[in-house]
Amino acid sequence: MENLRNRLIQGAGDRDFSGIAGCIVSVWFGESLSEHPPRRSDDSIVEPLLDLLAETRVDREGIARLIQEVAERGFPQVMPPVVATRSMSDGSAGFVANVVANAQAGQAFATGLGFELQLSRPAELTAESAISELRRIVSDHDKPEIEHLLVTAGGPDRAGVRYPGEEVVAAFIAEQEDLSIPADHLRRLTLHLWSARRVVDIALSRT
Numbered sequence: 001m002e003n004l005r006n007r008l009i010q011g012a013g014d015r016d017f018s019g020i021a022g023c024i025v026s027v028w029f030g031e032s033l034s035e036h037p038p039r040r041s042d043d044s045i046v047e048p049l050l051d052l053l054a055e056t057r058v059d060r061e062g063i064a065r066l067i068q069e070v071a072e073r074g075f076p077q078v079m080p081p082v083v084a085t086r087s088m089s090d091g092s093a094g095f096v097a098n099v100v101a102n103a104q105a106g107q108a109f110a111t112g113l114g115f116e117l118q119l120s121r122p123a124e125l126t127a128e129s130a131i132s133e134l135r136r137i138v139s140d141h142d143k144p145e146i147e148h149l150l151v152t153a154g155g156p157d158r159a160g161v162r163y164p165g166e167e168v169v170a171a172f173i174a175e176q177e178d179l180s181i182p183a184d185h186l187r188r189l190t191l192h193l194w195s196a197r198r199v200v201d202i203a204l205s206r207t
Helices: 002-009 046-055 060-073 103-108 127-141 164-174
Strands: 023-029 084-087 093-099 116-119 148-153 180-182 188-193 198-205
Touching (some): 002 046, 046 093, 127 164, 148 164, 164 188
Parallel strands (some): 023 116, 180 198
Antiparallel strands (some): 023 093, 084 093
């Protein structure tokens, strides 16, 4: 996924992506929409996917009509197909482009190409597994030299990529009453929800 983003940022040839300007493009891999992206060294899918992105045109007139209808009469019982969904012929990858800004504002996106790119990989997450993951993170950092552990959810990684799903999970954990995470050395545990600009202290218990 990072390879694909880098190719886009570097120019992706002479392709014209104006048809998806102002969109967030969520890319999936595999026919079941649940596979990992190809390895960094595997470029076989990059060029065909870039071609498909360049060919895509969102229905901006349809979106404008939908916005007007919602403003006048509320949401329709059946949503019209105003988002652009495309798939590779072999099922190896696909994407959905959702308009979130007008085309003129598109250059604000991190790719520099007028649209943003993110990975779409559906996964089932339970309350137990979410809290278990926080326990794992705490356990990995529960050391005498660390007093306060700040866990940022939804913030950018070293490549500047954000994973909004992290923040959704963190917000869910933050709402759990009577939650206590075991630790031997840590004195304080804080969740930082990046886009919400919210910090929440989680209780610690001694093991």
